[in-house]
Amino acid sequence: MPPAYSLTYAQRAERHSNPAAKALLETIERKKSNLCVSVDVAKRADFLRVIDTVGPYVCLIKTHVDIIEDFEPALIERLNELSIKHDFLIFEDRKFADIGNTVALQYSSGVHKIAQWSHITNAHPVPGPSIIVGLSSVGLPLGRGLLLLAEMSTKGSLATGSYTEEAVRMARAHRDFVIGFIAQRRMDGVGASDVSSDEEDFLVLTPGVGLDSRGDSMGQQYRTPDEVVFESGCDVIIVGRGIYGKGNDVDTQTVQAQAERYRKEGWVAYEKRIARLS
Amino acid sequence: MPPAYSLTYAQRAERHSNPAAKALLETIERKKSNLCVSVDVAKRADFLRVIDTVGPYVCLIKTHVDIIEDFEPALIERLNELSIKHDFLIFEDRKFADIGNTVALQYSSGVHKIAQWSHITNAHPVPGPSIIVGLSSVGLPLGRGLLLLAEMSTKGSLATGSYTEEAVRMARAHRDFVIGFIAQRRMDGVGASDVSSDEEDFLVLTPGVGLDSRGDSMGQQYRTPDEVVFESGCDVIIVGRGIYGKGNDVDTQTVQAQAERYRKEGWVAYEKRIARLS
Numbered sequence: 001m002p003p004a005y006s007l008t009y010a011q012r013a014e015r016h017s018n019p020a021a022k023a024l025l026e027t028i029e030r031k032k033s034n035l036c037v038s039v040d041v042a043k044r045a046d047f048l049r050v051i052d053t054v055g056p057y058v059c060l061i062k063t064h065v066d067i068i069e070d071f072e073p074a075l076i077e078r079l080n081e082l083s084i085k086h087d088f089l090i091f092e093d094r095k096f097a098d099i100g101n102t103v104a105l106q107y108s109s110g111v112h113k114i115a116q117w118s119h120i121t122n123a124h125p126v127p128g129p130s131i132i133v134g135l136s137s138v139g140l141p142l143g144r145g146l147l148l149l150a151e152m153s154t155k156g157s158l159a160t161g162s163y164t165e166e167a168v169r170m171a172r173a174h175r176d177f178v179i180g181f182i183a184q185r186r187m188d189g190v191g192a193s194d195v196s197s198d199e200e201d202f203l204v205l206t207p208g209v210g211l212d213s214r215g216d217s218m219g220q221q222y223r224t225p226d227e228v229v230f231e232s233g234c235d236v237i238i239v240g241r242g243i244y245g246k247g248n249d250v251d252t253q254t255v256q257a258q259a260e261r262y263r264k265e266g267w268v269a270y271e272k273r274i275a276r277l278s
Numbered sequence: 279m280p281p282a283y284s285l286t287y288a289q290r291a292e293r294h295s296n297p298a299a300k301a302l303l304e305t306i307e308r309k310k311s312n313l314c315v316s317v318d319v320a321k322r323a324d325f326l327r328v329i330d331t332v333g334p335y336v337c338l339i340k341t342h343v344d345i346i347e348d349f350e351p352a353l354i355e356r357l358n359e360l361s362i363k364h365d366f367l368i369f370e371d372r373k374f375a376d377i378g379n380t381v382a383l384q385y386s387s388g389v390h391k392i393a394q395w396s397h398i399t400n401a402h403p404v405p406g407p408s409i410i411v412g413l414s415s416v417g418l419p420l421g422r423g424l425l426l427l428a429e430m431s432t433k434g435s436l437a438t439g440s441y442t443e444e445a446v447r448m449a450r451a452h453r454d455f456v457i458g459f460i461a462q463r464r465m466d467g468v469g470a471s472d473v474s475s476d477e478e479d480f481l482v483l484t485p486g487v488g489l490d491s492r493g494d495s496m497g498q499q500y501r502t503p504d505e506v507v508f509e510s511g512c513d514v515i516i517v518g519r520g521i522y523g524k525g526n527d528v529d530t531q532t533v534q535a536q537a538e539r540y541r542k543e544g545w546v547a548y549e550k551r552i553a554r555l556s
Contacts, residue, residue: 040380042387066344066390067383097375097402099432102318105345109320111389112344124375126404126427126441128434149404154377156406156448158441163404166436 003188004201005233006277009034009270012201020119020145021179021203024089028059028236031087034229034270035263036060036205038093038240041247044070048078050244053252055086057259060120060205062091062238065112076117091205092118095149099127100134108138115139122147122182124159125167132170136177145179150187153208153221165191171202179203184223186233206234210242211265225262229269237266281466282479283511284555287312287548290479298397298423299457299481302367306337306514309365312507312544314338314483315537316371316518319525322348326356328522331530333364335537338398338483340369340516343390354395369483370396373427377405378412386416393417400425400460402437403445410448414455423457428465431486431499443469449480457481462501464511484512488520489543503540507547515544 004012013025028034037054039061041047047068051061061083065071083090092114096103103123107115114121115138123131125148135146150167151159159167164183168191171178180203181187187202210222222242228234243258244250282290291303306312315332317339319325325346329339339361343349361368370392374381381401385393392399393416401409403426413424428445429437437445442461446469449456458481459465465480488500500520506512521536522528 040383042383064380064384066388067380069387069389071389093376095375097373097427098371099430102342102345105318105320106342109347110344111347111349124402124404126402126436127430127432128436130432130434149375152377152405154405154408156408158404158406158444163436163441170434 005186005188005235005273008274016201018145018176018179019143020089023119024059024203027087027089031059032267033057033059033263034236034266035259036062036091036236036238037243037259038062038207038238039244039247040064040067040240042067042069043248044068044072044075046247046250047075048082049250050247050255051079051082052086053250053255054243054259055082055088057256057263058086058088060089060091060236062093063118064093065114066094071111073111080117089119090117091120091122094121096121096123096131096135097126098131100130102134103131104134104138107135115142115144118144120145120147120179122149124149125163125170129170129173132174132178136174140177144177146177147180147182147203147205148178150181151183151185153184155221172200175200180205180235182207184208184228184232184234203236204234205236205238206232207238209237209239209262211262212242225265226269229266230272233273237262283464283466283513283551286552294479296423296454296457297421298367301397302337302481305365305367309337310545311335311337311541312514312548313537313541314340314369314514314516315521316340316485316516317522317525318342318345318518320345320347321526322346322350322353324525324528325353326360327528328525328533329357329360330364331528331533332521332537333360333366335534335541336364336366338367338369338514340371341396342371343392344372349389351389358395367397368395369398369400372399374399374401374409374413375404376409378408380412381409382412382416385413393420393422396422398423398425398457400427402427403441403448407448407451410452410456414452418455422455424455425458425460425481425483426456428459429461429463431462433499450478453478458483458513460485462486462506462510462512481514482512483514483516484510485516487515487517487540489540490520503543504547507544508550511551515540
């Protein structure tokens, strides 16, 4: 079996058994977009406006619902409507990082009820496998998928070396629910023992993607879509303020032009990768 | 200078420069309690009832405000009133784990506005030092304190070895805001280089404390107050359901008897430690 990153998104969608991963791969293929926009704004109105503007260009919208000051349950209804209108999935970037019992409650309960609406969420592997067990007790029956943070793009990240290897091993042991990684590169073969990892298909979603800047003052570092998708073999590029600026004075045409620019760069890098490998 | 764990809480309160750490040490001394109760319930009414019941016995209440289904801003007012009535501090166990810019927003904003009311919060060191920079930009002007998760008590935790050492080095480089660790043992000397760490006083708060059980099905493991405070030299014991059960049928006398039992065990272990070392 060839490695996942040499197959088309459509081929991978056919083979994947997790409903959230399958839906994401199908959406990517259908929209010819491996672009995920990260919507980090604090006002409900800005949140919806940015999403409605970039919606046509993305496969996935990444949210931080816990930074929205004027959050109310009806916001989730609007988000779901936009998800259907523009055909994208939702990824609440919660970075769960607690013990199993606590994350199960954080995922299912509270004012945000993340499991009810977020097709994909993510977690740090640092607590050990119990975090996956806790989240999957809530998410698996709902057809959700989980990404593990195997690496981080910040300076001085501790998610390196044996930490990353352990994260991949944890994912491999829970392939029904763990659909991939937040990482800067493919994890195929990382931490693998004798057991073949040929049949695994973990999605790699990569933050820290930018075309016009190399970093910010808080330790974030940026790479281009070509570096991420073609050179490193990642599957989805995550872009934030590089597309919509501060989000409070969205000029539709400017933002859509930026979104289309990233969509195209990401897709071209993918086609280049497939052409080289097939 | 003798190591912090050989001093009394009162002596350490006098020396400490961070307002939240100083207030916590003073509260511990005043109430003769190094007990923190972790209140993990999903209903507002249960949350307030448990806190009002255990309040007289604790120095600190640990919250997961994001699991409360019927959260509303007025709940924070009630919590603040109880904090004054019973003389305890508040520790939102948020386990921040994102990049600097995002955690600053998660800490200050959203529906929960954690920085406004939580004297102490915590973070995973995994993103690197930028997470401290981001949180401290919000918390330091408010007199807040941060705990780093240097270790976790779950099975298969990845917070070990060089990860733990790096966490302690990050704390040492930000002693104005990082007041200690969530850990199972003292961190004095861990990851230390030539620079003397004699003058540092990091508080060690320890979860996974229980008198009647050794673990749960989701990977949590338990130790006794004596093991934690006397043998391992930790400063605050964190106890949850061992004190209040499910939290929805609180029998005041039973819960208070349990809280007093843990308070006493924790205090006796501390007095034993001081007597041995002084």
